[in-house]
Amino acid sequence: MKLSMWMIANRLSSLDMELDIREDAPAVLKSARRVYATNCVHVYQEGNDVVCNGEGDIIRFQNMDLIQGFEIIQSVFDYFQDWMDGMIRLTRERNYQGVIDLAWLVFQNPIVMLDGNNRVLGMTHQYAVDSVDEEWAYLSRYGYSSLNAVQLMRYSSIPCDYWQHGAQAYSGNHLMGYDGLTYCMYCNDSVCGRINVLAKERDLNQGDAQLMEQMAAILEPSLGQIYYESVLNNTNVFYNLLFEKAYEKEALDTQLAYQQWSPDDTYYLALLEVLDISGRQTVESNVDQLMQVIVRQTRNCLVLKKTPYIILLGNYNLARDPGLAPMLSSLAARNPLKASFSLPCRGIEHVSSLYKQALYALSRGKVRYPDNKHFSFYDYAVHYILEAGDLLDSVRACMPAVVQLWEQQQIAGDELFRTLKTFLTYERSITKTSAELFTHRNTVLYRIRKIQDLLGRDLEDPYVREYCFLSIRILELYQWKTSHLKA
Numbered sequence: 001m002k003l004s005m006w007m008i009a010n011r012l013s014s015l016d017m018e019l020d021i022r023e024d025a026p027a028v029l030k031s032a033r034r035v036y037a038t039n040c041v042h043v044y045q046e047g048n049d050v051v052c053n054g055e056g057d058i059i060r061f062q063n064m065d066l067i068q069g070f071e072i073i074q075s076v077f078d079y080f081q082d083w084m085d086g087m088i089r090l091t092r093e094r095n096y097q098g099v100i101d102l103a104w105l106v107f108q109n110p111i112v113m114l115d116g117n118n119r120v121l122g123m124t125h126q127y128a129v130d131s132v133d134e135e136w137a138y139l140s141r142y143g144y145s146s147l148n149a150v151q152l153m154r155y156s157s158i159p160c161d162y163w164q165h166g167a168q169a170y171s172g173n174h175l176m177g178y179d180g181l182t183y184c185m186y187c188n189d190s191v192c193g194r195i196n197v198l199a200k201e202r203d204l205n206q207g208d209a210q211l212m213e214q215m216a217a218i219l220e221p222s223l224g225q226i227y228y229e230s231v232l233n234n235t236n237v238f239y240n241l242l243f244e245k246a247y248e249k250e251a252l253d254t255q256l257a258y259q260q261w262s263p264d265d266t267y268y269l270a271l272l273e274v275l276d277i278s279g280r281q282t283v284e285s286n287v288d289q290l291m292q293v294i295v296r297q298t299r300n301c302l303v304l305k306k307t308p309y310i311i312l313l314g315n316y317n318l319a320r321d322p323g324l325a326p327m328l329s330s331l332a333a334r335n336p337l338k339a340s341f342s343l344p345c346r347g348i349e350h351v352s353s354l355y356k357q358a359l360y361a362l363s364r365g366k367v368r369y370p371d372n373k374h375f376s377f378y379d380y381a382v383h384y385i386l387e388a389g390d391l392l393d394s395v396r397a398c399m400p401a402v403v404q405l406w407e408q409q410q411i412a413g414d415e416l417f418r419t420l421k422t423f424l425t426y427e428r429s430i431t432k433t434s435a436e437l438f439t440h441r442n443t444v445l446y447r448i449r450k451i452q453d454l455l456g457r458d459l460e461d462p463y464v465r466e467y468c469f470l471s472i473r474i475l476e477l478y479q480w481k482t483s484h485l486k487a
Helices: 005-011 066-092 094-107 133-143 147-155 206-232 237-244 247-258 280-297 322-335 348-369 377-387 391-396 400-412 415-425 430-437 441-455 462-486
Strands: 018-021 039-045 049-054 059-062 110-115 121-122 167-169 178-188 190-198 266-275 302-306 310-313 337-341 374-376
Touching: 005 049, 005 059, 005 066, 005 206, 005 310, 005 374, 018 110, 039 066, 049 167, 066 094, 066 206, 066 348, 094 110, 094 121, 094 206, 110 206, 133 167, 167 206, 178 206, 190 206, 237 247, 237 302, 237 348, 266 280, 266 348, 266 377, 266 400, 280 302, 280 310, 280 322, 280 374, 322 337, 322 374, 322 415, 337 348, 348 374, 348 377, 348 391, 377 462, 400 462, 415 430, 415 441, 415 462, 430 441
Parallel strands: 337 374
Antiparallel strands: 018 059, 039 049, 049 059, 110 121, 110 190, 167 178, 178 190, 266 310, 266 337, 302 310
16 A cells, blocks of 8 residues: 555654645655665654655654654554555445444544445444534434535535545535545446545545545445446335335435435436347346446436336436437447337326336337337327326326416416317317307417427327327316316
């Protein structure tokens, strides 16, 4: 293990020393020597003092003999080598609390280690729940970072980039009462964890940042493996939500907040099928490989596995994302892969319907257009509605623009929904629509143009008209049934 003069000085802070060390003194020192050698600490007598010279940086011990001084410096190298061996062993065992216990012996300050979802993996037990600051108490009680602390670290005037790889200093505030160092850990371009050290007992310096870097180099591959295991094995509240399994609302709220999503956002889902070319085992391996590619390339999009499928869930239109769409096209062109896209759906609690839609489009599309790589549920929605056994699934499969018109009518008495229904009922006759609505022809024409713009589709297309009219019928049926049940 290579040390810096700051790391050595921190370890010997209880002794009476004089320091003349550059702020950026690097961690390049391999051992102590009594004669000069490159990248070693040269220990020599100067009068009554022992001088330790590490590539021009000086630690001076007053009134000490050379043998004692040399043994002290060499013992620091021996200690840190044993310390590093312990770190490696505990990390291999995934004993992250043990890692933090061992780290405390060096930092002598409160330390917490978090995974990529801000869950506590270990924190120094030398400090009671209420002995540090508000955030420490929250971490101790709940095992996760508080959302307020995460937001402060991301967006406040604290002088650090929350997502930057490496050690950074941050300033204390009303939640985090002490200054400190934070180290954002990455594995394969994904955040896999974080180490925070608080400057409670002593000020932190470059030596502490260098130690954090060496810790992170050991921890990152292990935490990255755990991250991918959690993704690939779907230990995820969103997975349970998609497949209508039991989940804890508090866990969902926490994960939504970390994703910076709202429960009432509009959500979209893409479904990728890894095709079976040479057996189930190959499909499983291919799914895992493509999952890791996609995870590294996406931002603010959940990636979940259900072999032979890869599921992408986001609160934006995945099919039109300027970064995601070309990537999926490239993957489909070079891999045995087909993709389908759901309609949008408002409300995180309804996303299970999106999976059903994308799966239906994929199964129908492969039969109808076997050479195509991409399928949109929009093109298969009419058949889905007719075949659906659940009215709510049918409602969520209605044309989004028609749903919007229907909701506007419910909220504000808007006439566009009624106009569209009448226009389609009278087979697009403006004269008959005007007569039925007791509305001037020009007004009807104006409304139809507005409706056409909102739909984004041509009402001359028979499928568009059929989908619109079926959506109207389903929404009216749903409204009637809802009213009937309340009555």
